Amino acid sequence: MVKRYLLLVIVLLFGKIAFAQVPAWGGNADLQDYSFGFTFQYVNSYFKIDKRPDWRKPYFDPGVNRNITDSVNSISSPGAPGFAVGFLARYSLTDFLEIRTTPSLVFADRTLNYTYATPSQNQSKAVQSTSLDLPVSFKLKSERIQDFRAYMLAGIKYSTAIGSKKNNPDIDPLDAIVRNKSGFGSYEIGLGCDIYFEYFKLSPEIKISNSFGNVLISEDNPFATPINKLSLHTVTFSLIFE
Secondary structure, eight states: OHHHHHHHHHHHHHHHHHHHTSOOOGGGGGGSSEEEEEEEEEEEEEEEEEEOTTTTSOOEETTTTEEOSOOEEEEEOOOEEEEEEEEEEEEESSSSEEEEEOOEEEEEOEEEEEEESSGGGOEEEEEOOEEEEEEEEEEEEOOOBTTEEEEEEEEEEEEEESSOOOOOTTSOGGGOOOOBOSEEEEEEEEEEEEEEOSSOEEEEEEEEEEESSOOBOOOSSTTTTTEEEEEEEEEEEEEEEO
8 A cells, every 4th residue: 555655656746747847838928929918117217417517506596686595515316216017019020039019107206316505405306207108129039948038138218208297487496396308218228037837928127228318308496407417217127927
């Protein structure tokens, strides 16, 4: 009796190992020229700041005919978190190259911190942004090893703001906001891997993007005036289900 149970355990064990060695097909995603999916993304972004030569100069308000800020000590932009949701559409060009798009709705605030010679004047300005990202990228894939395949990607995207705010000309200049252009382009590069399960394919991915040109809307207020140019740098971690 003991021998029979031992034989049964051995058969089940080797059967499980043999079954595990059969590659999962990820819902047949790679067996079609095109497929679709959805994505969840963690976003962290900050501004690269190019200041004007006289950026330290106190801000003079002609409305009250005096300086309303002290001289500026620093302007910085720490990384600010956000998230995005979207969907995936891909088309295979070859066995190792595909073109894809992942339109996403992005909820992310960027921050600008201002410090002055008088510390009580220090301010932090959130640059509010809900945007629609429309990327197009090429994905270069490695050979598949069992249920794993690595890839690199590169492409461009266009971001357009949704519900952006405006400055009221009648508000106190110290309450003004820093605004970004409603639409701008970026380039992006990234790395990831495809992990195959029986009914779907999961792709953890990390990518960085940098905006083209200047995303700042130049306005006459204490916070936009010292800045010559803002460019947006974003790091995105995605989980893509296909």
